[in-house]
Amino acid sequence: MSEQTGDGGQAGAGGGGGDGNEAPFWADRLVHAVGAAHVMSENGRALVRPGAPAELVDVMRIAGEVGAAVGIGLGAHNAGGIDVDLSRMCNVLYLDETSLTVTVQCGITVEALEHALGERSLTLGAALPPWSRTRTLGALLAAPRASEASPRTGRFLQSCIGVQALLPDGTEISTRLAPRKATGPDLMHVVLGGRGTLGILSAATVRVQRRQESRAAAAFKLPTLPAALSTARKLIVVGGRPADLAVSGTGTLWLEVDGPAALVAAEVALAERIAREHGGEPVPQTPPPRIKARPHERAVPLETVDSAVLASSLVGDSVRVIAWHPAGACVVDSARAPEPPPADAPALVAALKRRLDPNGRLVAWPGAV
Amino acid sequence: MPSPPDLDTSLTYCTYCPKLCRHTCPVSNAEAKETLTPRDKMATMRLLRRAEVPQTVEQSEPLYGCTGCGACTDFCLHKVEPGQALLRGRAEAERDGRGHPALRDLAARFTAKSTEAARRARAGVSQDKRPTEAQIAFFPGCDAPELAPTMLSLCDRIGAEYVSLADGEHGCGGYPLFAAGQFDAFRLHAERMSRQLAGFARVVVNCPACVWAMRTQYREFGVPLAPAVEHTSEFLEGFVERLPIERRRAAAFYQDPCYLGRWLGVYDAPRRLAKKAVDDVREFSRARNEAECTGGGGLLPTTMPDTAHAIAEHRLTEVRQAKVSTVVTSCPTCKRQLDRDDVHAVDLIELLDEATRK
Amino acid sequence: MMPGRVSTTVPDRIAYARDLWPRGLITLSGGNPAPHQPDAVVWPVSTEEVQDIVRAAARTATPIVPFGAGSGVCGGTLPIKGGIVVDLKRMRAVVEVDAVAGAATVEAGIIGEHLEHELNRRGFTLGHFPSSIMCSTFGGWLAARSAGQFSTRYGKIEDMVRRVSFVDGRGELHSVDASGTPDITQWIVGSEGTLGIITRATVTVRPSPERQLYRGWSFPRVASGCEAIRRLLQRNLRPACVRLYDELDSFLHRGEKDHDEGVPESSGPEAMLEQYLSMLTPTGKSVIGEWKRRAIALALNRPELVNRVAGAVLPYAQKGCLLIVGFEGDKGLCEAEARAATVELERAGGRDLGEGPGLRWLKHRYAVSFRMQKVFDAGAFVDTMEVATSWDKLLDLYRAVREAVSPLAFIMAHFSHAYVDGCSIYFTFAARGANTADAERKYDAIWKAGLTAVTKAGATISHHHGVGLSKAPFMPEEHGAAMEIYRALKNVLDPSGIMNPGKMGL
Numbered sequence A: 001m002s003e004q005t006g007d008g009g010q011a012g013a014g015g016g017g018g019d020g021n022e023a024p025f026w027a028d029r030l031v032h033a034v035g036a037a038h039v040m041s042e043n044g045r046a047l048v049r050p051g052a053p054a055e056l057v058d059v060m061r062i063a064g065e066v067g068a069a070v071g072i073g074l075g076a077h078n079a080g081g082i083d084v085d086l087s088r089m090c091n092v093l094y095l096d097e098t099s100l101t102v103t104v105q106c107g108i109t110v111e112a113l114e115h116a117l118g119e120r121s122l123t124l125g126a127a128l129p130p131w132s133r134t135r136t137l138g139a140l141l142a143a144p145r146a147s148e149a150s151p152r153t154g155r156f157l158q159s160c161i162g163v164q165a166l167l168p169d170g171t172e173i174s175t176r177l178a179p180r181k182a183t184g185p186d187l188m189h190v191v192l193g194g195r196g197t198l199g200i201l202s203a204a205t206v207r208v209q210r211r212q213e214s215r216a217a218a219a220f221k222l223p224t225l226p227a228a229l230s231t232a233r234k235l236i237v238v239g240g241r242p243a244d245l246a247v248s249g250t251g252t253l254w255l256e257v258d259g260p261a262a263l264v265a266a267e268v269a270l271a272e273r274i275a276r277e278h279g280g281e282p283v284p285q286t287p288p289p290r291i292k293a294r295p296h297e298r299a300v301p302l303e304t305v306d307s308a309v310l311a312s313s314l315v316g317d318s319v320r321v322i323a324w325h326p327a328g329a330c331v332v333d334s335a336r337a338p339e340p341p342p343a344d345a346p347a348l349v350a351a352l353k354r355r356l357d358p359n360g361r362l363v364a365w366p367g368a369v
Numbered sequence B: 001m002p003s004p005p006d007l008d009t010s011l012t013y014c015t016y017c018p019k020l021c022r023h024t025c026p027v028s029n030a031e032a033k034e035t036l037t038p039r040d041k042m043a044t045m046r047l048l049r050r051a052e053v054p055q056t057v058e059q060s061e062p063l064y065g066c067t068g069c070g071a072c073t074d075f076c077l078h079k080v081e082p083g084q085a086l087l088r089g090r091a092e093a094e095r096d097g098r099g100h101p102a103l104r105d106l107a108a109r110f111t112a113k114s115t116e117a118a119r120r121a122r123a124g125v126s127q128d129k130r131p132t133e134a135q136i137a138f139f140p141g142c143d144a145p146e147l148a149p150t151m152l153s154l155c156d157r158i159g160a161e162y163v164s165l166a167d168g169e170h171g172c173g174g175y176p177l178f179a180a181g182q183f184d185a186f187r188l189h190a191e192r193m194s195r196q197l198a199g200f201a202r203v204v205v206n207c208p209a210c211v212w213a214m215r216t217q218y219r220e221f222g223v224p225l226a227p228a229v230e231h232t233s234e235f236l237e238g239f240v241e242r243l244p245i246e247r248r249r250a251a252a253f254y255q256d257p258c259y260l261g262r263w264l265g266v267y268d269a270p271r272r273l274a275k276k277a278v279d280d281v282r283e284f285s286r287a288r289n290e291a292e293c294t295g296g297g298g299l300l301p302t303t304m305p306d307t308a309h310a311i312a313e314h315r316l317t318e319v320r321q322a323k324v325s326t327v328v329t330s331c332p333t334c335k336r337q338l339d340r341d342d343v344h345a346v347d348l349i350e351l352l353d354e355a356t357r358k
Numbered sequence C: 001m002m003p004g005r006v007s008t009t010v011p012d013r014i015a016y017a018r019d020l021w022p023r024g025l026i027t028l029s030g031g032n033p034a035p036h037q038p039d040a041v042v043w044p045v046s047t048e049e050v051q052d053i054v055r056a057a058a059r060t061a062t063p064i065v066p067f068g069a070g071s072g073v074c075g076g077t078l079p080i081k082g083g084i085v086v087d088l089k090r091m092r093a094v095v096e097v098d099a100v101a102g103a104a105t106v107e108a109g110i111i112g113e114h115l116e117h118e119l120n121r122r123g124f125t126l127g128h129f130p131s132s133i134m135c136s137t138f139g140g141w142l143a144a145r146s147a148g149q150f151s152t153r154y155g156k157i158e159d160m161v162r163r164v165s166f167v168d169g170r171g172e173l174h175s176v177d178a179s180g181t182p183d184i185t186q187w188i189v190g191s192e193g194t195l196g197i198i199t200r201a202t203v204t205v206r207p208s209p210e211r212q213l214y215r216g217w218s219f220p221r222v223a224s225g226c227e228a229i230r231r232l233l234q235r236n237l238r239p240a241c242v243r244l245y246d247e248l249d250s251f252l253h254r255g256e257k258d259h260d261e262g263v264p265e266s267s268g269p270e271a272m273l274e275q276y277l278s279m280l281t282p283t284g285k286s287v288i289g290e291w292k293r294r295a296i297a298l299a300l301n302r303p304e305l306v307n308r309v310a311g312a313v314l315p316y317a318q319k320g321c322l323l324i325v326g327f328e329g330d331k332g333l334c335e336a337e338a339r340a341a342t343v344e345l346e347r348a349g350g351r352d353l354g355e356g357p358g359l360r361w362l363k364h365r366y367a368v369s370f371r372m373q374k375v376f377d378a379g380a381f382v383d384t385m386e387v388a389t390s391w392d393k394l395l396d397l398y399r400a401v402r403e404a405v406s407p408l409a410f411i412m413a414h415f416s417h418a419y420v421d422g423c424s425i426y427f428t429f430a431a432r433g434a435n436t437a438d439a440e441r442k443y444d445a446i447w448k449a450g451l452t453a454v455t456k457a458g459a460t461i462s463h464h465h466g467v468g469l470s471k472a473p474f475m476p477e478e479h480g481a482a483m484e485i486y487r488a489l490k491n492v493l494d495p496s497g498i499m500n501p502g503k504m505g506l
C-alpha cells in the first residue's frame, strides 16, 4: 500500500529517535502510559502492550504528538514507529446469552475465546479453520482470510455486529448494537477488513452459536470433481445451511449439519438427493481429514469455483474447497505456501485513508499474524 | 365487481396513496415518470379542481397520459377507476379551454374517420347483406372496417349466414369522443348511433372499447340504444364447437384487450375460439385480468405517440423472447398496436376466417 | 444532452416534490402540494449518462437527488436545496440471471414487482417483499437498506448484495464486491444518495419456493411470543417470516379475518378505535351514533387514555397475541423446519391456530398499505417507527417507546424481521391535529419522544426505513463519534457536496 511506504515512512522519519540501538526519545512517555513492563524499545522503535482501552488511547495520543507511525499486531516491524500488541486486551466484556452475542476485547485469540465460550456450550461457529485458531479476534476482523467463513453465516466478519475502535486521530468510536440498521452506511465496515490502517479495533461484538440439540456429518463420493463442486454449489443455492461444507480435489464432499433433529435429517437428505442427482453415493468416511498447516487460500465467487479449482497447482487431496457461502467459496491448496497479504488497498480505501489519516499515522496490518 | 367510490373520494384516495398500483400502469412504466403514475395523474386532477395549481394546458397534460386500461383498478383495493375519472378530468379541461392540443380538431377528424369507416365497410359487402332491419348485424368499428366482408363470409361458413352489416352513415361507436372528454360531442354521436342502429335486435361489435361505451355509457348519457350489444368473440363463441376448421397455426400468443377483459369481463370466449385455430395458444406471463395494455386506448396514440409505441414494444418482448411470430387478439386497436414486420398481429376474425377456408 | 429526457415543466416539478414522508402528506392536506421543487428532472438511460449528469452538476455545484420511486417515508428524495432530480427508472434491465451461482445482476431503476416478476419467470425469487414492492425500486431498496416481509429467511437487501456499481459525486464509476476487504458495498448500501448513485447491483437469488407453510399461533403475552421467536431462530430454524402482533395490533388484526376481499373495514384510526371501543362495551356490540363519535374524538385527542386502557384491558379481554410463522423453500427442508417449529412453539406456550391465519396473512399482506389514504382523508395522520435491538433489550425497548409515545398518539406494534441476535419492532401510531400547523407540531413531538426513548434504550432508530430528512437530527446520537467516518466518506466520494444535500445529518 502506498501510504505504508510513503506517508507512513514520513511519519516514522519525523518521529524516529535516530539510529543505532537507542530507544526513541519518546519511549519514556510510553512507559509512563502503559508501565515499563509493557514497553520494549530499540532501534528507534517501540513495542507496546496496552492493557486497557484508556492506555491504547494514550499510546495513540503520544504517537500523534511525536509523529510516530503506529503498527498494530505482533511483529509489525514498523521502523521508527510504535508497534502495538493488543494481547493484553483479551477480556470478555459481556456475554449476552439471551441474544447469543459476546463483546470481547480484540487482543483475545480465537483459541482463548473458544475456550471461554465452550464453558457455556457456546462457540464462534464450527467452520473456522484450525489454522486460524492462534489468530486474535482483531486479526480475524481486520485482516480476514477467505477461509474464515461458513456456509450458514458467510464470512466471519459478517458475524460482527458492532465494534469499538480508535480512528487514526485517536477518536474513540463505538457503533450502535443492533441486529440490523438502516441508518446510513455500515460504518463498522470501514474498520473491519481495514487491516489496521483506518482504525484500531479495541473491542467487538460478535455472534456466537449455541451447541445444537443434534448434529450429523455425512460424506458423498462424486464421480468427478466438477460433479462434487456442482453438488456443493447447488446445495448452497437451494438454501441448504450446513454448518460446514468441504469438497476435496478427488471429488469427495463432506458436510456437517446441526439443529433440531428433524431439520438435521432433512438437511442430510437434501444433500444426498442433490449428490445422487450428480451421480454421487454416500460414503462412510467422515469427517474430512483436517488440513493442519496453513495452506495457500483463495476466495472465489461461486460461479467460478470450477475453474479456480481446476487451475490449482495439482488436483489431488491437497486441494479443497471449504467455506462455501452464497457469495463464494474458498479454495485451499496445502501443497502451496500461504499467499502474502495483498500489497495494495483498493483506490477508494486509499482515498479514505488519506482523509481519515492524513499523516499516515496507522500502517498496514502485517499479513502473518 | 364492487363499485368505485364517488369521484371526490376517488381523487382523495389516490392523492394520499403510496402509488400502490403504479407498477401496473403501462404509461408510467413506459415513461418512467412520476407525473404519469395513476396516483399523480389523479392528484393532478384534484389539484386542478381545487385550483391549487395553475389552470394551464401544460398542467392538464398528465390527464391525457392514460389508456383507460383499468389495470390500476384491478389492483386497487378501493376499486378506484383512474381510467374513468381522468376522462372526467379531460372533460373539465375541454370545458375550460385547456384540453390537449393534439385533440383540438378531434371532432372533425372523428366524423371524417367514422363516415369513411362506414364507407369502407359497406364497400366490401353486397347490397343484400345491408338491410336496415335485421335480427343480428355486425359493426366492425372505425379501426378495422375492412373486416366486415371477412366476418360476413366467416359467418356464412359457420352457418350464421343471417348476419348482416350494421350499415349506416357512421362506422364508429364514439369511444374516441368519450375518451377525449368531449362529452357533448359524444352524446350527440350516441344519439346518432341510437337512430342508425334502431332497426337491429342485436349488434355484434368488433371494437371492445365501443362495445363497452355503447353498452354502458350511452345509458349514462341518457341515450337509449335499442339493440343489445355484444362483442364478436361473445357472438362467435356460440359456434365454437361447429367451426369447420381446415388448418391451424402452430403457435400464437393471445393478447387480452383491456376493454374486453377487465372492463367487460370476457376472457374465455376468445381463448376458446383461438384454441380451435392454433395448436399452441401461449399465455403472456401477465394475462387475463393482469394483462398489459398495448398502448392504443385513451387516444394515447394521438396524444403521446412515442409512448404508445413504447408500450406496444414492451408487450412484444415476451413474444420475441419465445420466438413466436403471431399474436392473436380480438381488438382492432391492439392489432394495430402490435403488428410488426417480425410479429404478425391477427384479429380473431381473420384467424378464424383463415382457419375455416377450404 | 438526453433529448426528451430532461424536464423543467411545472407538472413534473410538482410531481417530484413529494415522497411518502407522512409529514409531507400533512402539509399537502393543508393545501400546500409542493414546498420543495427540483429545478429539473432527468431520466438517464445509461451509466454514462449518469456520469455526464453528475459531472455537469459537480462543475456547477448543483444539488443532485437520486430518485427511485419516491416511496421512501423519510423525506429522502425531497429536493430541499433544489437542483436536479435524477430518476433512475429508465435504467431497469435485468442484465443477467446466473442460475448456477444463484445470482442476478440488475439495474437500479427497476420497480420491485417487475424485478420479482422477471425472476419468477426464470424460476427464481429475490425473496425481497417490502410492503412497497409495487411502488419502490431495486436501487431505492439498496440505497435505504430495505427489508422485506420474508427477511428472516432471505435477509435484508444488504445481506443479499454481492456487487454494487455506483457513480460517485465526482462522476466516477466504481464497482465494488462484497467479498472485498474491506467490504465497500456496505459503505454504499444505505447511503441514501449522499455518496453516489447506485446504477446496478448483483444480488443472491433463490429458486422459487417449492413449498410454503404458513400458520397462526397464539401467545398469552408479547413476552412469551418474543421468547418463542427467539428460540426458533436460535435453534437454527429460518422461518421466511415471523410476525408477532401486540395485544392491540392482534385485536385489530383479528377484526379483519372475515373480510376476504377488499380493504378490511377496520381502516384508519377512527375505525380502529371504533372496533376497540366496541370491545369495551358490555355487549361487545358496535358502539353507535353520537356516543361513538364523541368517544373517538376523545380518544384521538386524549390518546393516553386509550393506550392505558388498552394496556390494562386487552391482555384479559383478548385471546392473546397473534404470531404468524411461515416457512418456505425446498419441500423437504421446509416441512422439516415447520415440524421442528411446531415442537418448539408448543414448548414455548403457544397455541396452534392452524393454517387459516397464516394463509390469510399471506393473502392480505399488502392490504394494510391501502389504509393510509382513509386516515389522511379523515384529517388525521399515521406513521410507523421501525426500530431494532438485541433480544435482551427488546421488551425494554417496546415498553420505553410505548410509554414515550402513548401520551401523544394512539400506538400499537408488531415484531417482525427476527434474527439470531435480536429483532425489530414496528410501531404504528396515529393522531390528529386541530389544524395543519398543530398536526405538524404533534407529529414532530411524537417522533422526538419516540426516538429519544429508542436511543436511550440502546437500540437503533431505524431498522429499514432509513433516515432521509426525518431522522437526520437523531444521527449524531445514533452514531456518536463514528459520524466522522461518514463525513470522511462523503468528502472522498462527494467533495463538492452535491449528492442529496441536507440529508442524513451530514
Ligand SMILES: Cc1cc2nc3c(=O)[nH]c(=O)nc-3n(C[C@H](O)[C@H](O)[C@H](O)COP(=O)(O)OP(=O)(O)OC[C@H]3O[C@@H](n4cnc5c(N)ncnc54)[C@H](O)[C@@H]3O)c2cc1C
Pocket (backbone or CB within 6 Å): B018, C019, C020, C065, C066, C067, C068, C069, C070, C071, C072, C073, C076, C077, C088, C108, C109, C129, C130, C131, C132, C135, C136, C137, C138, C139, C140, C141, C142, C143, C144, C145, C146, C147, C148, C149, C191, C192, C193, C194, C196, C197, C198, C199, C369, C464, C465, C466, C468, C500
Ligand atoms: C406503503 C409503503 C410500504 C413500505 N414498506 C416497506 C417495507 O416493507 N420495507 C422497507 O424496507 N421499506 C418499506 N417502505 C419504505 C420504502 O419503500 C423503502 O425505503 C424503499 O427502499 C424506497 O425505494 P424507492 O425506490 O421508492 O426509493 P426513493 O424513495 O426514491 O429513495 C429513497 C432514498 O434512496 C435514494 N435513492 C434512490 N435510488 C437510488 C439510487 N439508485 N442510488 C442512490 N440513491 C438512491 C434517494 O435519494 C432517497 O434518499 C414502504 C413505503 C411505503 C410507502
Ligand code: SF4
Pocket (backbone or CB within 6 Å): B013, B014, B015, B017, B018, B019, B020, B021, B022, B038, B039, B042, B072, B073, B075, B076, B077, B078, B079, B080, B081, B082, C373
Ligand atoms: S387507483 Fe387505488 S391503488 Fe391506484 S393510486 Fe388510486 S387509490 Fe392508489
Ligand code: SF4
Pocket (backbone or CB within 6 Å): B024, B025, B026, B027, B028, B037, B038, B041, B065, B066, B067, B068, B069, B070, B071, B072, B073, B082, B083, B084, B293
Ligand atoms: S387506466 Fe391504465 S393507463 Fe390509465 S392510469 Fe390506470 S393503469 Fe394507467
